[in-house]
Amino acid sequence: MxxxxxxxxxxxxxxxxxxxxxxxxxxxxxxxxxxxxxxxxxxxxxxxxxxxxxxxxxxxxxxxxxxxxxxxxxxxxxxxxxxxxxxxxxxxxxxxxxxxxxxxxxxxxxxxxxxxxxxxxxxxxxxxxxxxxxxAAPSADLDEFQYSVLLQTLQAGNQIYHIDVAFRDDCVLKAARSFMVFGILENSGEVVKTTPSVEEIEQEMFDKGFSVYFISDKEASALQNEIMNVSEIESVNVHPLDEEMLQRLHAGSQEAAAAIAEPPAAAEAKAAAVKSQAAGQPAKAKPKPAGAPAASRTIRVDIERLDVLMNLLSELLIDRVRLEQLAREIHRNDLTETVEHMTRVSGDLQNIVLKLRMVQIDTVFNRFPRMIRDIAKSLDKKIDLVITGAETELDRTVIDEIGDPLVHLLRNAVDHGVESRNERLAAGKSEVGTIQLTAFHSGNHVFIEIQDDGQGINRDKVLQTAIRKNVVTQEQADKLADEEVYQLLFASGFSTADQISDISGRGVGLDVVRTKIESLGGQVSVSSNPGQGTKFSVQLPLTLSIIAAMLIRIGEEKYAIPLSSIAETAIVEKSEVRVVHGNPMLNYRGSVIPVIYLDQLLDIPVKSVALSSSMQLIVIQKGDKQAAIVVDEFIGQQEIVLKSLGQYLNNPFAVSGATILGDGQVALILETNALIK
Missing domain, CATH: 1.20.120.160 (HPT domain)
Known part of the structure; x- marks a missing residue:
């Protein structure tokens, strides 16, 4: 069989x-x-x-x-x-x-x-x-995150080397010689991983030498010659890595681990021989008993089939809305009753289909306790990982992509967020650090927060680094608020690390994290209190294809606003709007909130100016922040199908997609978070 x-x-x-x-x-x-x-x-x-x-x-x-x-x-x-x-x-x-x-x-x-x-x-x-x-002698020394970074680097067309450095037996100051080697490497590229760790190298806790995974655009021979110029070094082996070799190392291949100690030509020849041999030796397979698959109350379904089902349901919903409109126009009881029954049935079908795509986020979270345990042990730290909201559900497509950014943020929290045990005790803290990983729903989004009780982010250090790397000017830096300073951590290539770390550095690669999250339609922010800790907040859309929305009219255009983003609707007098520092503001329920005129912001054509002394508002919210949108007409609440704008429109401001209305018109769906931001 x-x-x-x-x-x-x-x-x-x-x-x-x-x-x-x-x-x-x-x-x-x-x-x-x-x-x-x-x-x-x-x-x-x-x-x-x-x-x-x-x-x-x-x-x-x-x-x-x-x-x-x-x-x-x-x-x-x-x-x-x-x-x-x-x-x-x-x-x-x-x-x-x-x-x-x-x-x-x-x-x-x-x-x-x-x-x-x-x-x-x-x-x-x-x-x-x-x-x-x-x-204690693992077959490979690359973890999931380091492998991901190196693989992306190779795919981007950059060169990766595995460098082995061996000192002479009569070398006295190995730590000092190592420091000189790292100085050369820092000027030539980026170190991703060291074996043994940087801390062990600094304390001379190694025997003959050390090895590094290194990213550089220099030739292997040039790197080898520069390192050999350091005295008391016996040998230097600079071995270029390709994707196949990297994958074998990540998989734990002993042959790959041995190959990086050989000259490149020999390693390539050996790899070719192994590949050729493997091609002629198919894996052994034994027949499986016919009764092996046990009876089950569940089945496994290809995600592509669910996508097809969702698209068909979307088309059905558009037709349902059209039928509802026709029923209102024709005024026939039998048609109205049939359409109402169809609405109830299609609504139940819609709920089931949406739930089929939802997966609990614990499928991502459950791998983190082991990761935190291993990193904390290697750094001689004590860390409790507290997970809350693992039952929160998210669309399967987002679940599959969010793992790597969270791994990066958690590794940063362990390595440079939480202090060492001695530093914590000196600061009057418990020697056991705490990292809280929390997930929760808020409106039409899921928020994932990673919060540590460590030393926080050094604001001045971030600014100095940003100025030195020409990310901002001194004049711009003087005007930045704390939250704006922390956002500089997400600048491309930004790093405040004082020394090379084989785990992470605060800010290293955070631009990659932001890029990944934004590609999923999400946002990431950071806040920090010196001496108390840092919190990264990731906001992700549920990516539901069907949402409940309020249809509105502004000028001659129709728009949809997700109900999850609406706090309330209201009618206020125009005289209540005040201009503060050039911005229209409204004193609303004890707080002052901005007033947004979308016809001005989005350049919506308006045929005539209303003569009424009052105006209609929709109060939108994002967390504890609110704003008021001025609208000309409330059309009503409706379930809409979220359609992508495709590649023709590249991320238009404050628009997350479009929908087709029952009369065939297209209405844009407003991204209220962008409006508040």
């Missing part, structure tokens, strides 16, 4: 089991005596082993079998959990995830896990010391 028909089911279930194992390992680390947690991990590993063996993925089956052996000893009280065991199990889980990702990308799921299996065997036979030593 062909197992390909079960591949998608295997992938989905494997990812679920891996996530469950990861979550339970984190819980077990907090309660190492809880055998019930061990039982849950054991069952997930056992199920994954059986699935993998059936599908012919032998490396996955072998590794899960060895992990199962260790867990079996623990659950039978023959072995106690310890740090080396946790490290081996976490490393094993990472290796399993790499193999499953390889399968997702069309690979065979193969990976050299012999060292890891040896470590697990050592645990089973009681040699936890050697297990710890072997587990």
């Amino acid at each position: 062909d197992t390909n028909q079960y591949l998608s089911v295997f992938i989905d279930e494997a990812r679920e089991h891996l996530q469950a194992m990861n979550d339970q390992l984190l819980q077990l680390e907090q309660s190492p005596e809880d055998i019930e947690i061990v039982q849950i991990i054991f069952r997930s590993a056992h199920t994954l082993k059986g699935m993998s063996a059936t599908m012919g993925f032998e490396d996955i089956a072998s590794l899960t079998h060895e992990m199962e052996n260790v867990l079996d000893l623990v659950r039978n009280d023959k072995l106690s959990m310890s740090e080396p065991i946790f490290e081996c199990l976490f490393t094993g889980n990472d290796a399993l995830e790499s193999m499953v990702n390889d399968i997702i990308n069309g690979g065979t799921g193969s990976l050299d896990v012999s060292e890891l299996i040896a470590s697990l065997n050592a645990i089973v036979h009681g040699d936890t010391a050697s297990a710890k030593q072997e587990a």
Whole structure:
């Protein structure tokens, strides 16, 4: 039997089991005596082993079998959990995830896990010391974020090198020589990753030398010659990386890790040979029993089919609105009753289709506790990650894209937001830092906030860096408010880092974060209190294709405003509007809010000026900010289909899309957040 028909089911279930194992390992680390947690991990590993063996993925089956052996000893009280065991199990889980990702990308799921299996065997036979030593030597040293940065750099046409620097045995001041090497590198490009970490290099906590992943437009030979000019260096190997090599390193390939220590020509020849050999050796596959797929109350549906269903529903809604208008014009009871029934049925159908596309954001959040745990441990920090609102739902297309920006912001919070334990104690804080990851709905948007209780952002330092890098002039800097200063962190290439970090630096790559979020139709902002912490707020649209809106008329044009953005409607006297510093303002319900005349702002043609002494307003809101829009007529509330403006109009101001009305006219949908901003 062909197992390909079960591949998608295997992938989905494997990812679920891996996530469950990861979550339970984190819980077990907090309660190492809880055998019930061990039982849950054991069952997930056992199920994954059986699935993998059936599908012919032998490396996955072998590794899960060895992990199962260790867990079996623990659950039978023959072995106690310890740090080396946790490290081996976490490393094993990472290796399993790499193999499953390889399968997702069309690979065979193969990976050299012999060292890891040896470590697990050592645990089973009681040699936890050697297990710890072997587990400390990972097959690859690139995490998800670093791999993403390097891959984007390669795809942009830039060059990446892996550089190995080895000192002579008689070198006395290795830290000083390392500092000189980094000085050369900083003048030639950007360091993304160091092994060992920068802190360990500064403290001479390494033996022969160190290695770096480096971005530069210089030739490899030129870099090698410059570094070799530093005294007491024995050798320098500058190895260019391509996408295939980078992917193999990220997947944990031992061959790729070994190849970067070879001369480039030899490495390329070896890679070609491996690729050629792999092409002639298809993955083994075993038949899957016919009764394997268990009966279930759920089915997995391709997202493209949901897109087609949504488009068909959108067309149905446009026709429904047209029928409602015709029914009002014809005044036939039987037609009116039929249209009302169609409205109720199509409304229920609409709600179901929209819910089908919504996914809880915990599918993104659930990978962060492990990431925070690993980073905090490497930095010798204690950090609690508090997650709130993980049940918040967001459109699937946004869920798939938001992970990387959140990873970047969280890594910044851990590395440079939260202080070291000694610094926190000296500042009168608890040695345990807190990062709050919160998601919640607000109107037609979802907000994700990342807040730390660290040292905050140094305003003066940001300004000095911005002036030095010609982001702003001194005259402009003197006029900037705090929030405007913090927004400078999102300028392209902006960085305030004092030293190279293998994890992150406050501001490094934040322009990439903003670009990604804005491509999803969202916004990102930052606020900070010195000594108290920093908060990044990400605002994302639900990206619903059908929304409830208020239709209005301004001049001769019709517009739609999402109901989620409207606080209320009102009629006020024109004499109540006052001009403050050239801006029309209105004293409304105890606060002063701006008045927006869209005919002036958007250059809407108006045939005549109304002679009435009063005017109609729509009060819109964004968080705690409000504004009043002057309208000529309220047409009424209606559910509308959100249509993209396509590539012909490039991000018009205050317009998020368009809709087709029942009479065939096109009405633009106003982006009220842009108006308030």
